Amino acid sequence: MMTLSFLILPLLSSVATAAPVAADLSVHAKVVYTATGERVENARVSISDGKIVAITPGVDARDGETSVLAITPGMIDLSAHATMGSRSVEETTEIRPGFRVANTLDVFSKSWERHLYSGVTTVMVHPYDNNCIGGLSVVLKTGGAENIAARTIKADAALRGALGDQPSQRNHPAFGRPTDFYSRRPTTRMGVEWEWRKAMYDALYAEGQIDSDTAILRRALSGELTIFAQAWATQDIRTICYLKEEMAREGHPNMRIIVDAAAEAWREPGLLVRTKTGVILPPYEHEGRTEDNAFFALSSAKQLVDLGVAVALSSHTAAGPGATLGSQAGFAQRGGLSFAEALAAVTTTPARMAGVENRVGTIEAGKDADLALWNGTPFELTSRVVGVVLDGKMVLDPR
Amino acid sequence: MNQQLFPTLFGALVALSLASAASAQAGDSNIVIKAGKVITNAGETIENGTIVIQNGRITAVGQGIEYPWNAEVKEYPGSVAFPGFVEAHSSRGMDRANENIDVAAFLNVKDSIDPVSFYFEDALRAGVTTINVQQGDECVVGGMGYIVKPTGMTVEEMTVRPNSGLAMSATPKRGKSRATQAQSLREVFSGLQRYLEDTVGDKRQGLDHATREALYQGREADEETAKGRSMAGSTWKVDGLELIPRWEIDEKQAPLLKIVEGNQRMFVFCDSAQAVALALEVATDNGFLHRTSLVLEGTSWKAADMIAQRGVPVILSESLMYRERDPVSGEMIETFVPKVFQDKGVRFALRGGSTASKGLWYQAALCVGYGLTRDQALAATTTTSADLIGLGDRIGSLEVGKDGNVVIFSGDPLSVKSFVEFVVIEGELVYDRSNDTRVLHLDTGAQPENTAPHDPNADFKPHGKAEVPDDDGSDTDAGENEEEHEEDEESDADDKHDDDKENEDK
Numbered sequence: 001m002m003t004l005s006f007l008i009l010p011l012l013s014s015v016a017t018a019a020p021v022a023a024d025l026s027v028h029a030k031v032v033y034t035a036t037g038e039r040v041e042n043a044r045v046s047i048s049d050g051k052i053v054a055i056t057p058g059v060d061a062r063d064g065e066t067s068v069l070a071i072t073p074g075m076i077d078l079s080a081h082a083t084m085g086s087r088s089v090e091e092t093t094e095i096r097p098g099f100r101v102a103n104t105l106d107v108f109s110k111s112w113e114r115h116l117y118s119g120v121t122t123v124m125v126h127p128y129d130n131n132c133i134g135g136l137s138v139v140l141k142t143g144g145a146e147n148i149a150a151r152t153i154k155a156d157a158a159l160r161g162a163l164g165d166q167p168s169q170r171n172h173p174a175f176g177r178p179t180d181f182y183s184r185r186p187t188t189r190m191g192v193e194w195e196w197r198k199a200m201y202d203a204l205y206a207e208g209q210i211d212s213d214t215a216i217l218r219r220a221l222s223g224e225l226t227i228f229a230q231a232w233a234t235q236d237i238r239t240i241c242y243l244k245e246e247m248a249r250e251g252h253p254n255m256r257i258i259v260d261a262a263a264e265a266w267r268e269p270g271l272l273v274r275t276k277t278g279v280i281l282p283p284y285e286h287e288g289r290t291e292d293n294a295f296f297a298l299s300s301a302k303q304l305v306d307l308g309v310a311v312a313l314s315s316h317t318a319a320g321p322g323a324t325l326g327s328q329a330g331f332a333q334r335g336g337l338s339f340a341e342a343l344a345a346v347t348t349t350p351a352r353m354a355g356v357e358n359r360v361g362t363i364e365a366g367k368d369a370d371l372a373l374w375n376g377t378p379f380e381l382t383s384r385v386v387g388v389v390l391d392g393k394m395v396l397d398p399r
Numbered sequence: 400m401n402q403q404l405f406p407t408l409f410g411a412l413v414a415l416s417l418a419s420a421a422s423a424q425a426g427d428s429n430i431v432i433k434a435g436k437v438i439t440n441a442g443e444t445i446e447n448g449t450i451v452i453q454n455g456r457i458t459a460v461g462q463g464i465e466y467p468w469n470a471e472v473k474e475y476p477g478s479v480a481f482p483g484f485v486e487a488h489s490s491r492g493m494d495r496a497n498e499n500i501d502v503a504a505f506l507n508v509k510d511s512i513d514p515v516s517f518y519f520e521d522a523l524r525a526g527v528t529t530i531n532v533q534q535g536d537e538c539v540v541g542g543m544g545y546i547v548k549p550t551g552m553t554v555e556e557m558t559v560r561p562n563s564g565l566a567m568s569a570t571p572k573r574g575k576s577r578a579t580q581a582q583s584l585r586e587v588f589s590g591l592q593r594y595l596e597d598t599v600g601d602k603r604q605g606l607d608h609a610t611r612e613a614l615y616q617g618r619e620a621d622e623e624t625a626k627g628r629s630m631a632g633s634t635w636k637v638d639g640l641e642l643i644p645r646w647e648i649d650e651k652q653a654p655l656l657k658i659v660e661g662n663q664r665m666f667v668f669c670d671s672a673q674a675v676a677l678a679l680e681v682a683t684d685n686g687f688l689h690r691t692s693l694v695l696e697g698t699s700w701k702a703a704d705m706i707a708q709r710g711v712p713v714i715l716s717e718s719l720m721y722r723e724r725d726p727v728s729g730e731m732i733e734t735f736v737p738k739v740f741q742d743k744g745v746r747f748a749l750r751g752g753s754t755a756s757k758g759l760w761y762q763a764a765l766c767v768g769y770g771l772t773r774d775q776a777l778a779a780t781t782t783t784s785a786d787l788i789g790l791g792d793r794i795g796s797l798e799v800g801k802d803g804n805v806v807i808f809s810g811d812p813l814s815v816k817s818f819v820e821f822v823v824i825e826g827e828l829v830y831d832r833s834n835d836t837r838v839l840h841l842d843t844g845a846q847p848e849n850t851a852p853h854d855p856n857a858d859f860k861p862h863g864k865a866e867v868p869d870d871d872g873s874d875t876d877a878g879e880n881e882e883e884h885e886e887d888e889e890s891d892a893d894d895k896h897d898d899d900k901e902n903e904d905k
Contacts, residue, residue, distance in 0.1 A: 110731040287754040297844030330815035381764035
């Protein structure tokens with residue numbers, strides 16, 4: 001099933017994206033960071049039919065050719081904030097695996113441009129985190145055709161859920177105690193954990209004709225569908241990792257978990273290594289003070305990468321000129337990460353986590369022509385994305 | 400004669416010996432800083448440069464220069480020496496930055512500055528060496544500002560220069576409409592005019608306090624003679640002010656008179672283009688335009704042409720990017736505000752963000768990213784800022800005669816990878832990153848020994864990165880979770896308190 005969708009989806013979307021790409025394109029840079037471990041100087045990236053066809057090192061820019069100081073692959077944000085409107089949070093029930101966030105996305109929203117023009121060409125968008133299990137996330141391009149389906153790289157890419165404070169936050173009535181029948185549960189952190197475990201066990205032990213929600217949960221249990229769980233604080237990161245181990249003891253050892261907004265992952269690196277859990281780190285804001293009273297140490301990425309934990313960076317809901325995904329890669333370097341590791345954390349690692357590494361994340365022949373064009377050293381605050389190529393089309397021209 | 404001479408001589412001797420003692424002490428405070436690179440902010444960057452600081456002042460900067468034999472030499476061959484950032488306008492570091500009284504020009508923020516505020520500690524960490532503290536923006540005319548260095552246990556120790564200028568706001572204070580604010584602002588000066596006229600009138604009619612007291616005591620009243628100065632200023636004047644000694648003028652009115660006479664540096668806060676228009680009107684009408692810096696936020700940049708035409712310098716708020724939606728097309732329009740002022744030729748300074756990791760270095764770096772040159776971005780955080788607070792001759796660059804303020808960065812001051820390693824203020828080492836106990840926590844999360852946690856309500860445990868739990872995962876650490884949960888609630892309460900305080904500050 002998984003391999004099948006892998007085969008079909010790229011085909012479908014390449015057909016969809018091939019249409020607007022008419023002319024071939026080439027861009028030149030002093031340095032091209034391919035994210036395959038190479039750093040190619042004075043190179044030209046040639047593009048045909050929306051795909052990269054060649055990287056030619058050691059050449060000068062042709063007359064009229066776009067030439068910048070540096071090129072990186074278009075960045076990938078696995079926890080991108082997209083405007084869905086205030087009524088896009090499903091409030092009927094806590095466990096809603098079957099809802100698809102793709103159905104609520106507005107292709108005309110200006111939030112896509114914000115991502116695109118900051119050099120982020122691929123994002124994973126999740127349902128809002130006011131449910132325990134909120135629905136299915138989608139991986140898509142941040143620009144292109146004015147149609148979500150055409151931009152989609154991978155539909156139903158992950159099952160989204162949240163732990164900690166947020167899912168229960170809104171369940172308290174405006175006044176009084178949540179004692180009546182009409183109040184939504186859970187109202188506590190332990191209630192959230194209970195909902196998660198109940199959902200998993202219900203799916204495990206469902207008998208006879210199973211419904212679609214249960215089918216989705218079973219795909220998550222088997223590891224076919226990755227669970228992206230938001231957990232800021234240590235205790236919530238522990239909860240989801242222990243749940244994975246519990247399910248392993250119940251006979252489902254292949255469950256795959258990525259902890260999103262893992263601010264305090266640095267406190268439990270051992271547990272993450274043991275459970276083979278990857279993390280998406282939140283943006284470095286407010287000197288590390290984040291939501292759920294979690295503390296995000298500056299060197300988190302460095303500490304985790306050194307131990308072999310898969311680390312992706314994200315901009316989450318951060319806004320402002322210095323809160324882009326690129327500057328998060330800068331702050332990760334401030335925390336000790338090397339340039340190559342920081343580059344991987346916004347390109348290849350998130351591509352692998354989302355299961356789209358065959359299409360995006362590196363500058364290699366055959367990959368989608370998604371490029372970020374920089375006016376200086378990438379990820380420094382003193383430089384900026386001045387141009388963006390998306391599916392072989394110059395969507396932001398540096399000139 | 401002899402009797403008179405003796406104490407004079409004795410006094411002179413004492414003074415001499417004191418002076419020599421002082422100079423001996425100062426001689427000990429010679430400090431020489433050698434760095435791999437010296438960014439002077441005054442001309443070229445010097446490779447392997449030397450900075451000599453004597454008695455707190457820079458006496459030489461250059462390559463391979465000689466220095467006193469008894470100087471304390473500090474060598475940072477792999478690092479970059481920099482003059483230190485200057486915060487031109489900040490309402491942090493104070494306990495309660497706003498005053499309820501509309502016109503509070505008789506107050507001084509000196510009394511509100513909290514030397515142990517975390518803000519000052521964080522400022523050092525971000526390489527800021529001088530801060531102009533001003534009352535918050537919730538005012539009509541606020542109190543007197545104060546320039547400090549972020550080190551010292553009392554405001555006196557921190558003082559760089561007292562009385563930097565008055566705060567004023569063209570933006571409605573909480574509870575006021577724009578019209579009321581504008582009216583209050585104009586009334587400040589028409590009220591002053593009335594007061595002065597009444598005072599002079601009373602004096603002339605013999606109704607003033609001194610004359611009536613003389614009558615009451617049966618003395619002749621003093622002749623009507625000039626005891627004060629006549630009113631200076633370029634716009635309006637009250638005749639006969641020379642009859643009033645300045646000390647007889649009401650202490651609430653005296654600072655306002657100073658403004659109109661053009662003797663007071665002013666910082667006028669504007670949140671919008673319309674507020675800028677009001678600020679410029681009031682400043683022009685009352686003769687203090689040439690002493691004014693506008694402190695801008697929001698849509699104020701849209702009045703850039705008007706500001707450029709009047710030649711008024713500006714201080715820009717933390718958020719450098721202005722975003723708006725075109726009301727017709729719905730397009731998102733982004734404007735990088737410093738670039739607007741740079742292109743219009745308006746002198747501008749930047750304000751730092753809320754924390755060390757978003758300090759002035761960060762703001763300057765963003766400016767470079769958005770098309771300003773490095774020199775322009777650095778000027779907006781050092782030399783221009785110094786000029787706008789009246790310290791252009793003392794701080795902002797590494798030049799002979801200026802204060803011995805040097806910040807040692809691990810690399811380019813505008814690089815996201817660089818850290819402040821050392822800070823020297825007036826020749827004294829006041830910050831050393833290797834002794835900064837909080838840095839270890841901020842960077843690695845580890846809690847250094849014998850220090851209070853960053854957040855007193857959170858129990859951060861040291862956690863080496865090599866530490867891997869050896870249990871099999873079946874133990875869910877129930878006890879620990881419970882403990883943490885309790886603390887979360889506590890810190891919730893604390894956060895709320897902090898929020899309230901922040902709101903108050905605004």
